[in-house]
Amino acid sequence: MKTKTASSRRWKLSPPMLVVYVVMFLTAIVFLIPLVWMVRTAFIPSEHTTNLLAIDWPTLDNFTRVWQAAPWSTYYINTFIIVGGVLAMQFFTVVLAGYAFARLDFHLKNTLFILFLLQIMIAADVLILPNYKTISALGLSNTLLGAMLPFFASAMGTFLIRQTIKTIPYELEEAAKIDGCSLPRLLLQIYVPLLVPALIAHGTIAASYQWNNFLWNLIVINSVANRPLTVGLAIFAMSYETGAQWSDVSAATFLVAAPLLTLFFVFQKRFVHSFAHSGIK
Amino acid sequence: MQTNIQRIDQANRLKKRRTTWLAWLMLLPSMIILAVFTLYPIGESVYMSLFKNNMSTFVTGPVWVGLQNYVNLFTRDAVFKKAFYNNLIIAAVTIPSSVTLAVAMALFTNKVGRGKSFVRVAYFYPALLPMVAVANIWLFIYTPMYGLLGYIAPTWRLLENVDTVQWALIIMLVWKQAGYVMIFYISGLQGIDQEMYEAAKIDGANSVQAFWHVTWPMLKPTTIYVMIITMTNAYKMVDHLYIMTKGGPDNASNMLLFYVYQKAFDQSNVGVASAVTVVLIVILLLATVVQFYTQDKRTFYA
Numbered sequence: 001m002k003t004k005t006a007s008s009r010r011w012k013l014s015p016p017m018l019v020v021y022v023v024m025f026l027t028a029i030v031f032l033i034p035l036v037w038m039v040r041t042a043f044i045p046s047e048h049t050t051n052l053l054a055i056d057w058p059t060l061d062n063f064t065r066v067w068q069a070a071p072w073s074t075y076y077i078n079t080f081i082i083v084g085g086v087l088a089m090q091f092f093t094v095v096l097a098g099y100a101f102a103r104l105d106f107h108l109k110n111t112l113f114i115l116f117l118l119q120i121m122i123a124a125d126v127l128i129l130p131n132y133k134t135i136s137a138l139g140l141s142n143t144l145l146g147a148m149l150p151f152f153a154s155a156m157g158t159f160l161i162r163q164t165i166k167t168i169p170y171e172l173e174e175a176a177k178i179d180g181c182s183l184p185r186l187l188l189q190i191y192v193p194l195l196v197p198a199l200i201a202h203g204t205i206a207a208s209y210q211w212n213n214f215l216w217n218l219i220v221i222n223s224v225a226n227r228p229l230t231v232g233l234a235i236f237a238m239s240y241e242t243g244a245q246w247s248d249v250s251a252a253t254f255l256v257a258a259p260l261l262t263l264f265f266v267f268q269k270r271f272v273h274s275f276a277h278s279g280i281k
Numbered sequence: 282m283q284t285n286i287q288r289i290d291q292a293n294r295l296k297k298r299r300t301t302w303l304a305w306l307m308l309l310p311s312m313i314i315l316a317v318f319t320l321y322p323i324g325e326s327v328y329m330s331l332f333k334n335n336m337s338t339f340v341t342g343p344v345w346v347g348l349q350n351y352v353n354l355f356t357r358d359a360v361f362k363k364a365f366y367n368n369l370i371i372a373a374v375t376i377p378s379s380v381t382l383a384v385a386m387a388l389f390t391n392k393v394g395r396g397k398s399f400v401r402v403a404y405f406y407p408a409l410l411p412m413v414a415v416a417n418i419w420l421f422i423y424t425p426m427y428g429l430l431g432y433i434a435p436t437w438r439l440l441e442n443v444d445t446v447q448w449a450l451i452i453m454l455v456w457k458q459a460g461y462v463m464i465f466y467i468s469g470l471q472g473i474d475q476e477m478y479e480a481a482k483i484d485g486a487n488s489v490q491a492f493w494h495v496t497w498p499m500l501k502p503t504t505i506y507v508m509i510i511t512m513t514n515a516y517k518m519v520d521h522l523y524i525m526t527k528g529g530p531d532n533a534s535n536m537l538l539f540y541v542y543q544k545a546f547d548q549s550n551v552g553v554a555s556a557v558t559v560v561l562i563v564i565l566l567l568a569t570v571v572q573f574y575t576q577d578k579r580t581f582y583a
Contacts, residue, residue, distance in 0.1 A: 024389040025396070027382075028403035031456065035406065037429055038418045050427040093314070096307040105297060106304035112312070119319045121569040125517045126538060126561050129545045129554050130322030130329070153314035183303075212411035214520040215538075219546060230413045234524055237417050246421050257414045264409050268398060272405065275461070276468035 041250035049247045062251035075232035083210045089152040098161025119155040147220045157202040164198040204274035229256045329555035350556040364535040372515035375454050382459040387466030408461035412520035419453045420525050443533035469503030512568045
C-alpha cells in the first residue's frame with residue numbers, strides 16, 4: 001500500500017519536471033564518463049585500449065608495468081609527508097589565530113584581519129615566482145619543507161575556527177578560568193575537543209588541496225627522491241611519446257587519484273559537509 | 282587626584298595592552314607565514330617588475346627600467362596579450378556556466394528522492410581529482426582516432442586547432458568546477474526558511490516565480506562568495522596546460538599564470554615574469570574588492 005502511494009506520487013511528476021529529471025540524470029551520467037573511461041583503460045588488457053567495444057576480464061598488468069617504471073612508493077611517501085606536515089602545522093596555527101580573533105580584544109585587530117583576507121584574495125598559487133626566490137634564499141629549494149612552508153598558515157582555516165569558537169558559550173571558558181585553568185590547557189582541554197568537527201572539515205579541504213597541488217611542487221622539487229605524486233604523474237605521462245601507452249598513463253592516473261576518490265565515495269556526506277563549511281559564512 | 286572613571290579607564294587600557302601582547306603572540310606563527318609568503322612576495326613582485334632581469338643581464342645584474350616591462354607587455358608582447366585575452370574568455374565563460382550548472386545541480390539534488398547520493402557523487406567527484414589527472418584523462422578523450430571523442434569523430438583535433446582548443450579546455454574546466462560550486466549552493470539552499478515558500482505559494486507563485494523571487498535572492502550571499510572562488514579559479518587553474526597543450530597551439534590556450542611559469546622557469550626572464558605576476562595580483566585584488574564593496578558585506582563578516 002505504502003509503495004503504491006509512493007510510486008503513484010512519483011508518476012505525478014509534471015511533464016516539465018520529468019524533462020528536468022531526465023536531463024539532470026543524463027548530466028550525472030555524462031559527468032561520470034571520464035572516470036569510467038579512465039578506470040576502464042587502467043584495468044583492461046592494453047591490447048583493447050583503443051577499442052571502445054572490447055570486453056575482457058580486468059587485469060592488473062598495466063599496474064605492474066607502471067609500478068616498476070617509476071618509484072611510486074617514494075612519491076606516495078612524499079605526498080603523505082606533505083599532506084601530514086601541512087595539516088599538523090595548520091591545526092596549530094589556525095587554532096591559535098582563530099582563538100585570538102574570536103575571543104580577544106586587541107590593538108590592530110582589523111588591520112591584521114585584512115592581512116589574513118589578503119591570503120584568500122591572492123592565493124599562493126599566483127605567487128610562485130617570488131615565493132620560489134624566498135624558498136631558495138632560505139636554502140629550502142628541493143626539500144619537502146620548502147614545498148610545505150608557504151602553506152603552514154591558512155586564512156580560510158583561521159576564519160572557520162574563529163566562527164566556530166564564537167558559537168561556543170563564553171561561560172565555559174570563564175568557569176575553567178575560575179578553576180585556575182591556564183590558557184594552553186584551556187585551548188587543549190576545553191576548546192580543541194569542541195573544535196574537532198571544524199578541524200575535520202578544514203582538514204579535509206586542506207588535505208585535498210595538498211594532495212592535488214602541482215605547479216608549486218613542480219617548481220620547488222627537482223629530484224626524484226622528493227617528488228610528490230602529482231609531479232611524478234605529470235613526468236610519467238610526459239615521458240611517453242604522443243598517442244602511445246594510454247593504458248599505462250591511465251593506470252598511473254588511477255594510482256594518483258584513487259586514494260582521495262575512495263575516501264570520498266566512502267565518506268561522501270562528510271566530504272560534502274566539509275566543503276560546504278569552507279565557505280566563509 | 283584621579284577620579285574613579287579615570288582609574289577604570291586606565292585599568293581597561295592596561296588590560297587591553299596585556300591582551301594585545303597575548304593576541305599577537307598567538308597570531309605570530311600565522312603572521313610570519315602570511316608576511317613572508319603573501320605580503321612580502323606582493324611587494325617583491327612589484328619591485329622585481331621594475332628591472333630588466335633576464336639572460337642578457339646575467340653578468341651585469343638586474344638593470345632598472347622603471348615601467349618599461351609593463352609598457353612592453355601591453356604594447357609589444359603578443360603572447361601576453363593572447364594570454365590576457367584567453368584568461369578573460371575563460372573567466373567570462375566558465376563563471377556563468379559553472380554557476381548556472383551548479384544551481385541546477387543543487388536544486389536537483391535537494392529535490393530528488395531516489396538516487397540522491399548517486400547524482401551528488403557524479404557531480405562532485407571531479408573537484409577531488411588532481412588537475413594533472415584530469416589533464417591526462419581529457420587528453421586521452423580528445424585524442425584523435427584513439428580517444429573517446431576520436432571514436433565518435435575521428436578527424437576532430439580539438440586541442441591542435443587554434444579555434445577550438447579554448448572551448449575544449451573550457452568544457453573540461455566547467456566539468457571540473459561545477460560540482461564544487463554546487464556544494465556551496467546546497468548549503469545555501471538549506472539556509473532558506475521554508476516558510477518563505479509557503480508564503481510565496483499562498484501569494485499564488487508558481488515554482489519558477491518562487492525561484493526568482495525567493496530562492497535566487499536568498500542565495501545572493503552564496504553567489505557572491507562563489508563568484509570570488511570561480512574568478513580566482515579562472516586565473517589559478519593552469520596545471521592542465523603543462524600536460525595538454527603547453528599553452529599552444531600558437532599560444533591559443535596560454536594563460537597568465539602559465540605564462541609566468543614559462544617566462545620565469547623556462548626562459549629565466551624574471552623581470553617580465555614579475556610584471557605578469559603583478560598584473561595577476563591586480564586582477565585578483567580588483568575582482569575581490571569590487572565584489573566586497575558593491576555587495577552586501579555580511580557574507581564575510583557575519
